[in-house]
Amino acid sequence: MAYIQLTPAQRKTHRALAHHLDPVVMIGNDGLTSAVVKETDLALSAHGLIKIRVLGDDRQSREVIFNALADQLNAAPIQHIGKLLVLWRPQPDKEKNPKEDKQPGPREFKVLKYSKRGGQRPEMKRVTVLGNERLTAGGQIKRAKPKIKSVKKIAQA
Numbered sequence: 001m002a003y004i005q006l007t008p009a010q011r012k013t014h015r016a017l018a019h020h021l022d023p024v025v026m027i028g029n030d031g032l033t034s035a036v037v038k039e040t041d042l043a044l045s046a047h048g049l050i051k052i053r054v055l056g057d058d059r060q061s062r063e064v065i066f067n068a069l070a071d072q073l074n075a076a077p078i079q080h081i082g083k084l085l086v087l088w089r090p091q092p093d094k095e096k097n098p099k100e101d102k103q104p105g106p107r108e109f110k111v112l113k114y115s116k117r118g119g120q121r122p123e124m125k126r127v128t129v130l131g132n133e134r135l136t137a138g139g140q141i142k143r144a145k146p147k148i149k150s151v152k153k154i155a156q157a
Contacts, residue, residue, distance in 0.1 A: 002071065005076070026055065050087055053083055073087070
């Protein structure tokens with residue numbers, strides 16, 4: 001596979017985003033191994049934009065590693081400064097969990113009621129709030145008002 005080609009403006013944007021990142025993958029003296037490639041692939045899938053630190057001193061070997069990783073993982077080589085390499089690959093779309101479509105269930109809150117006299121502990125009460133209810137600042141539960149039908153809809157029915 002060939003690596004992703006980016007325009008200079010896109011590369012500049014990704015360089016700016018990668019500036020504050022810490023290296024996620026470290027490449028030791030053994031160089032580019034299958035474990036390093038696998039870990040880099042996982043990091044690219046999880047983060048999209050990653051920094052890699054290469055511990056070797058030879059610049060040409062770092063350049064070979066940089067291009068090989070970009071080519072093997074179908075990623076875009078963003079930047080190579082010193083011993084740091086920056087790679088980017090668009091993240092795959094996450095599959096939507098069918099459980100996420102459900103509405104939120106009952107929520108539980110702790111309500112503290114402070115005493116009018118200063119030296120006593122506040123009274124703590126646990127309150128369960130359903131989906132059609134809300135908790136006021138005073139700790140009371142208010143229910144949602146029923147929708148009012150228009151006069152025309154009532155007449156049609």
